[in-house]
Amino acid sequence: MMKRNNQLIIVVSVLAVLWSSCSDFLDQPIQGKQVLENYFANEDECLKALSGCYASLSPEDWWENDLFYLVGDICSDDAFKGNSLEGDQRDFGELARFNITPQNEWIQYKWQYAYEQIYRCNLVIKNVPEAPVSDDFKTRVVAEAKFLRAFAYFELVKNFGDVPLLLEPLTVNDPKQERVAASLIWEQIEKDLNDAALELSERSSQGAADIGRATKGAALAYLVKAYVYQEKWSEAETLAKQIVETGEYNLNDPFPTVWSIHNPNGNGSIFEIQTVFDNVLDAGTVLPVFTRSRADGGWGFATPSSHLDNFMAGDPRRDATIIKEGDYVDADYPSYDTQLSENETGRINRKYWVAWNDRPSQSEHTRTPLNHILFRYADLLLLHAEAAWHNGNEGEAISSVNMVRNRVGLGGLSSSGEQLLTDIYNERRMELALEGHRYYDLKRQKGIISPNSSRLKEVMDEFVSYNLGANSDYDAGNAKGSLFDEDVHLLFPIPQAEIDLSDGTITQNRGY
Structure with missing residues (x-):
């Protein structure tokens, strides 16, 4: 779905303001106000409400959700806050340093917009089944909403653990919410994803107008990841293998083009946020501007560490992942300036970098049409490898990880035991570097030196x-x-x- 589209997205107002007055004027019905009682009256209105659910993946402005996708990098060894101006997004820097308090504004935004998405999804799930539309249409729309609700709860549970579980649209008259055990959140995530997968079509069955919507493959892939987070290794390995065998996804796109602005929804894309340039609407992404050098019109955040750069030395993926001070990028940037005086590491993220000719001429920070990939096939293969290793199936693990390595011309692994697991972990770091996964991977994985601790x-x-x-x-x-x-x-x-x-x-x- 498009991130924002004036024909598809609606802001549904649901807070009833109750006034008591003897004035005849105030007792008159409000004119021009959209209310739920007369909404969901046709397919178009149902789709507009569903589009609001998709829009919550990356809301109207940069600070509402886009920035938090970078937390998985800055809270790890892969990246720093980046921008060395202490007062510029101070709370973002405090996250990177683990000087975190409950008043941190970015924690608040993550919670707030995840529950906004859940609220919107709950509206769709509750109201669309009663709409005067075809049963097939109802089934598809509700399935997409369940997928998006599962996504929002996934984001909440992996960041906060126990959280309130809301399966109905919350009203002002509902009792105060309490947190429920993370196990119950995972249970609901699994249920929503299973429900969605039963009804959604595969990507290959989608028409051009539906590209970017949730698919059966996306629902099942997130279910694999949910199993991995819970260490349900047998379920994860089996399901991941089933997805691979569908042939819906492949690694045919060369690694340097995976994140190219000219390769939206590529062969290895399982789910990504759709963006588009528009002269009026803020329908793009902030990530290229947010992570680009301040000398190059960017804001200079989430800069790669030298530790990551050194780790990737000699790997074919390095140059498509990191731009370092003085690197040749293209003819317009033969010696890249990272503006060292305001850059903690002298590097920027290459995956989000957009060439000069592809940048919008105005409002670039909210109109850059670079899709944001949230889940790709290489990630699934490496999750399968990790699960297979835990199940004692080293041959299966090696086969999956070598598919990822072969795509970039690297030789196959032949290790075993703890070394093979370490190699799988290392492959995840290099393949998925600066895509927001590292912190979450490390905290769910057991330590190599101390298995009772986290990696x-x-x-x-x-x-x-x-x-x-x-x-x-x-x-x-x-x-x-x-x-x-x-x-x-x-x-x-x-x-x-x-x-x-x-x-x-x-x-x-x-x-x-």
Whole structure:
């Protein structure tokens, strides 16, 4: 779906304002106000409400959701806040340093817009079945809404753990909400994804107008990821294999073109946010501007670390992932300027970089038509490899990881045991670098040195040691990660504003 489209997106107002007055004027019906009682009256209105659900993936402006997709990079060893101006998006930098409080504005935004998406999805799921439209249409629209509701809950549970579970549109008269166990959230995610997968078509069956909508493959792929997060290895391996065998996705796109603005919805795309340039609407993405050098008209955030750069040295994917100070990019940028005086690492993210001729001439930060890939086939193959390893099927694991390696001309792996698992982890880091996965991967994975700990602790300890010791690059001496506390930072705090609004029925995560 388009991120925003004036024919498809509607803001549904549902808060009833109750006035008591003896004035005849105030007792008159409000003219021109859309109310739920007379909405969902035809297919067009149902689709507009559904489009609002899609729009919540990347709302109207950059700060509402787009920025938080970068947290998976900056809260890991792959990237820093980037922009070294301390007062510029200070709370974003505090996330990167693990100096996190319940008042952090980006935590609030993530919670707020995830529940906005859930609310919109609940409206569709409740009202479309009663609409005067065909049963086939109802089934498809509700299935897409369930997929998007599952996506929103996935984002919430992986960031906050226990959260309120809302399956009906919340009203002002409902009781204060409480958090429920994460296991129940995962259970609902699985149910919604299974329901969606039963009704949605495969990508190959979609018409041109439907490209970008949720598909059966997308629902099943997110179900695989939900299984992996819960360490349901058998279910994850089996389902991932089934998706592979459909032949719906492949790795035929060369790695440097995967994120190209000229390759939307490529062969390996399972689900991505659709964008478009429009002279009036803010229907694009902020990510290229947000991560680009300030010397190149960008804002300079989420800059890759030298640790990641060194890790990828010699890997064919490095140049399509990182631009370093002085690198040749293209004829317009033969020696790239990262504006070192305001860049923590002297690098920027190549995957979100857009060439000069492809940039909008106005309002670029909200109108760049670069689709944002949320799930791709290489990710699925590496999840299958990880699950297969845990099930003792090393041959299957090697086969999947080698498919990813072969695409970029690397030789196949032949390792086994703990080394094979480490190789799978390393492959995830190189293939998916700077796509927002690293922090979430590390915190769900068990440590290699200390299996009772998370990999995140091991990695951040090593990262701090590197930055304060052996590192002699632009980011040397940066103590990022030194505040990381495994007993606290595997989850983010519940926004204090939400606790206050609930009068304390919503409780805080440990350590905050």
